[in-house]
Amino acid sequence: MPPKVGTKWKEFLHFLDYRVLPIAAIILLVAFAYFVAVSVGRAVEITKCPDNEDCRTNEAGLVLSFIEGVSVIIGLGIALATAYGIRKIANTQEEFETLRAKVEAVTKNQDSWEETVRRSYAQNQRSYEESLVAVKTDTAQQVAQLVQIIQLMQQATYEMLLRNYGQVYYFVNKVLELDANNRYALYLAGWVEIHYINNELDNAIKHLEELVKLDPEWHSARAGLGVALRRKAKDLQRQKDGNLTARINTYYDQAERHLRRALVADDRLTDPNQESYWGPLGGLYRDTKRFDKAIDAYEQGYSITPKSSYPVGNLATLYLWKAKQQGETHDWESGALNQARQAFEKTLAFANAELLRSPGDYFNLMDIAMAETALAKDTAAESLRVVLQLDNPTNLLRVSLDGWKFLSEHYPDKSDRDRNVHQQIQAAIDELNARIGNVDESPT
Secondary structure, three states: OOOOOOHHHHHHHHHHHHHHHHHHHHHHHHHHHHHHHHHHHHHHHHHHOOOOHHHHHHHHHHHHHHHHHHHHHHHHHHHHHHHHHHHHHHHHHHHHHHHHHHHHHHHHHHHHHHHHHHHHHHHHHHHHHHHHHHHHHHHHHHHHHHHHHHHHHHHHHHHHHOOOHHHHHHHHHHHHHHOOOOHHHHHHHHHHHHHOOOOOHHHHHHHHHHHHHHOOOOHHHHHHHHHHHHHHHHHHHHOOOHHHHHHHHHHHHHHHHHHHHHHHHOOOOEOOOOOEOHHHHHHHHHHOOOHHHHHHHHHHHHHHOOOOHHHHHHHHHHHHHHHHHOOOOOOOOOHHHHHHHHHHHHHHHHHHHHHHHOOOOHHHHHHHHHHHHHOOOOOHHHHHHHHHOOOOOHHHHHHHHHHHHHHHHHOOOOOHHHHHHHHHHHHHHHHHHHHHHHHHHOOO
16 A cells, blocks of 8 residues: 655645746747747757867767757756656645545445444334334233223122122223223212212212213213203201302202203113202202202203102202192192192102112112101101111212201191191101211211
8 A cells, every 4th residue: 555645745836836847948948049040040050050170079979069958958857747747746646645545434424334334223113113012012001900990890880780889980080090980980979979878969960070081971971970060059058048049049040940951862861870950950840949950950851751750859849839839738639739749649659669770779768758747648757767777878868858848838738737737847857967966076
């Protein structure tokens, strides 16, 4: 491999190329021209010289001088040619060095690029393998979690069928720990919090509001939210605080809006207890003293579930209100009082039939106790004792208390029979108040 051209050598060649060689070439040309001119002049003189010894001597000297001059010029030319050749060699060597450097750079870059490609491939391969392992792990975990959620929801559904609401609540909360947006779990959680879990009404509203946001077209969820909001308004109403009036009205308005929207979408909508959602809307109208609308709503619910004691039992007490408005005081065989009597008889029959399918159901037992009381049955006190011996949530006791109070307010009192019924109604109210007080004071 040729030696590399040093910096000082490059500077010398540059000086020779651009300074010395051009000047030397000019001097050489001038000298050559001068020499030719002198030689030509002397040659002319010789031609004029006579043919003698001196002229021949001068001619010989001229020839020798010419040869010497030509030799000098040739020497200088050779020197210049040598210098030029050296310069060309140097340039060629420099170009070779430059080309070699470029080749080395390309080779180095190629090696570097290949190394980069190898490293990148190895890194990508590791990343891919790690991602694949992570995906497999995540997928396995997700599948395991999904299986767990399905199992928990199956357990919750099974317990719901058995009306083991505490167990339902336990399982759906387990599901919500794994999947906070599980819609069925949110629905069941909200529903049992409304009716069967003490002091969880605010959580019921929260769960059902989240569910309605997730699925605005799930009409059962929207109706359930309406029930929860109506229950909240009723709880505040019981406090008899005038400062709460605006909040109470807001809750009632929201509840009515949700219930009506759900029932407009599906007028045959029923809740997890297979009761028509027209019932809660009728209850809302009764709470806000729109009794005619309440009757219409419960009659609509009765047409949807004609064998349920829930709508017809509420209709019975509303017919008592209607009888009072019409001035009916004692004739149970005609008018609105007759409607009320027949409705109480249907309530008793339907509740007993439902109780065969769901022994121990609170609502059916309470419907039986109230209907027997209104019909002046001798078994009424025993039926009330049976239902109040159950471990009943405060939520349900308060709902029943409101029903007994409405019955007391509108039940006739003109006959001895009716006055005796009033005494039994008041005894039921006192017992419910005592039970609610005991439950409220308990740690649970």
